[in-house]
Amino acid sequence: MISLRYHIISIAAVFLALAVGVVLGSTTLSRTLLSGLNNENNDLGTQVSELEDQRNALNARLGDADSFAATVGPLAVKGALAQRTVVLVTTADARPTDRDALKGLIANAGATVTGELQLTEAFADQARSDQLKDIVTRLLPAGVQLPTAPDPGTLAGGLLGPLLLISKADNKPQVSVEESAAVLSGLTDGGFIKATPDLKPAQLAIVLTGGAASGDGAGDRAATIARFAAQVDRSGAGTVLAGSAGSANGTGSVGVVRADTAATSILSTVDNADTPAGQIVTVLALVEQLDGKSGRYGSGGNAQAPAPGAPAE
Structure with missing residues (x-):
């Protein structure tokens, strides 16, 4: 006769066997999984290493290209702007190193920088646009007519353009020295610009800015600078x-x-002026402006070519 004790021992033995089987099975499975994960990790490590090697090689090639462009830049623009004058306008996010590089190339091209004007962060601040427009209308010199567009960038360009550029028709200043000083003083006091003391109008202008704007109102700030530059262009030779x-x-x-x-x-427009190649292109684009032509240059997807005269992409 089978006793209750026998039944209990039998059931306990079955559960013990199951437990041992689960443990053994899970150990084998874990080893298989770990082995697979280790292999995957090794493969990923190899891919990362290969990608790092590729990145380092590309960076080295870019460095070589920048060094080459910086070396040949003065030769590429030599005499291209002989006896011309250029005024430099920079935005708050423009890099001083890019500005200095452009000034060097302008000198190599035979041109003279007549002064520098910096647009402060307040210039493109939409919260201060009404104040900027008020100063523009109050300080408008006699004989200067503002554009009909109501946005602050266009209006400021309509005011500063004739101060920064001489007349395309007769190569003469469009605003008197006294009127120019009053405008610059008013905009400086308002916190919208900073100008070098010896600023004089030039034949051509470069508006040097940074990359993409960020944060609230980024698009509006970019539009203010863009419209300002376009209106300045309408005021002179290029x-x-x-x-x-x-x-x-x-x-x-x-x-x-x-x-x-x-x-x-x-x-x-030039979209890579933070590189030696883009700085050369910026000067060559000025030359093209003198011929009444314009272009979209650089490495951006909406550029028409890397440089003036280069095949369109």
């Missing part, structure tokens, strides 16, 4: 808007100009 990497995007001033066919028909 202007180039030059930006850094990212400036050709929708929140970059170069990108805003390139989305406006009316602006691109007169204003040249």
